[in-house]
Amino acid sequence: MDMAINFFYKTKIEEAEDNKIIPQYKFEIHPFDKVQGLVGQIKNLIDVVGMVTSVGRLEKRTNGAEKLDVALTDSRNPRNRATSIPPAFIISVQVQALQELYNLDSAPTCSVPSSFLVHLAASCSIPSARSLSLISRLGASFLSWNEKMIVTLWEDRAYQFQASLQNTGQSPIFVVITGLLAKKFSDKPSLSSTDATRTYFDIDYKPLKDLKNALHEASAKAGVGLLPPTNVQFVTADEKSVQQLHIKDVLDIEIPPEKDQVRGLCMATITEIMEGNGWLYNCCSKCARAVHPTEEKYFCVACNDDNITVSQRYRVVARIKDDTGTTTVTLFNKEAEQLIGAPIQRLINELTEGTNMEEIPPAVKNIVGKLCAFQIKINNYNITNGCEEYTVTRVSECSNAEAGGSDTVNAGHKDKRVRLE
Missing domain, CATH: 2.40.50.140 (Nucleic acid-binding proteins)
Structure with missing residues (x-):
């Protein structure tokens, strides 16, 4: 039941001694x-x-x-507390992982400080999936x-x-x-x-x-x-899974066998909007999946419905460049709108009658020359089919000053400390 205290004209308020009965802070904390x-x-x-x-x-x-x-x-x-893991098990896992990583026949005879293990788990960069798995296990006890x-x-x-x-x-x-x-x-x-x-x-x-x-x-x-x-x-739930990459790294990357995709953060300049790819697509307004007309009607496969409302969304393919190479990325609705600065319906409404919808509007071409941070998704389709056009999942326009300090997300903390995550 909701309760309230009302103050009237004759209400008197007297200052009382703070006896700590009423807590200074009262929150309803949710895990x-x-x-x-x-x-x-x-x-x-x-x-x-x-x-x-x-x-x-x-x-x-x-x-x-x-x-x-x-x-x-x-x-x-x-369930998230590292202290719930028995110390003996922690040491066993760490030593076993070190044996596998360095192909040791037996456990090291010397003691290995836990600080070294933490530093190793945080700083080693070994490309194989097996090694990455071992590094993850090294830090599992307190990360x-x-x-x-x-x-x-x-x-x-x-x-x-x-x-x-x-x-x-x-x-x-x-x-x-x-x-x-x-x-x-x-x-x-x-x-x-x-x-x-x-x-x-x-x-x-x-x-x-x-x-x-x-x-x-x-x-x-x-x-x-x-x-x-x-x-x-960009803040993500798992920042360690987003690698800082140059374009050459993107083109050369190999996806670990146990994954179907990897994510990367790439700083680059938009140099061109690719002609022939259009700049929008028709979609089901309910699920946003692309739809195509069949006998003058649109059918949404995802919704299994031919009585749908069709809307338009951005799909812009752009060429980007950094000091190591060039590639192409695909900007979908939210990310494209963020750079263009206008919702797609506004651009459509501004088109004159008879305009070729495949022609790139000036507002879209205006994003050429922008220096941006692109968080991209690289999947097996991109690699096996030689199709770049990596999907942009997040984008942010940057200044030239920011580009100079973008080589690493956490360059300022190169000591033996490590964040507990």
Whole structure:
């Protein structure tokens, strides 16, 4: 039952001694694994606690609104705690993995410091799938906080977060973020700010202190330190799976046998919009799958329906270039709209009668010359069929100054510390 306190004309208010009965902070904290079940619900807002692991760049949408993505980790869920793994098992797995990695016949006779194992797990770069699997196992004992939550902060909430972050210094950041709504992005749950959203940095709040103590204790046992948040181009649930690549690397890449695709982050300049590929496609307005007319009717195979509403979406194939080579990428609706700066329906409405719809409009050609960060998807079809046109999953326009510092996402932390994720 909802309750309220009403103040009337004759209401008297007297200051009382603070006896600590009323807590300074009162939040309804939700664990990350419960967010999935709250997607689409708008009645109750969500509060979360976490350590900030990475912060993205301010991104402007086509409606002018700016957003900031922030990744949080929370180890208070017992199934995510590294301390739940028996130490003897941890050492056994680490030694076994080292034997396999270096083809040793027996376990090393000398003791191997855990800090070395952490550094090895974090820094080794060996291209084979087997080696990557072993490296993953080396760090599994204390890099087990792999369940993240991405929080998207909009407009003022984003600006306030950035301003507060600048005052925290180079130390781990622990926050409570309140008043959030659960959304779904790329089939994964995420959180989005509302007008009620507030962010509290390192406050005296028990769940936040418990999280901080748990992470510090686990990192101390592992012989490593917790890192401050990293600044990344795009915040993703699994940032380690997104490789920083030059175009030559993209063209030469091999997909590990156990995967059907890999993702890469590539900084390049758009040099051309490919003629002959068009710039839009007709799709089912319900599922966004491409549809083609059959006997003057459109049939959607995905929906198994011939009574559909047809709409148009962007499909722009662009040639991009960096210092190592050139390739082509495909920008679909949201990413193309972000660079073009206008929804597709506006461009269609501006076309004069009789215009050839295959001809690239000037507004689309205007993206030539833009320096962008492209997060691309590379799959077996691209490689086996020699078809580039890698699908762009995220894009952000960059300045030339940013290009100079884009060689690595986390170049500033080349010490023996490692983030617990």
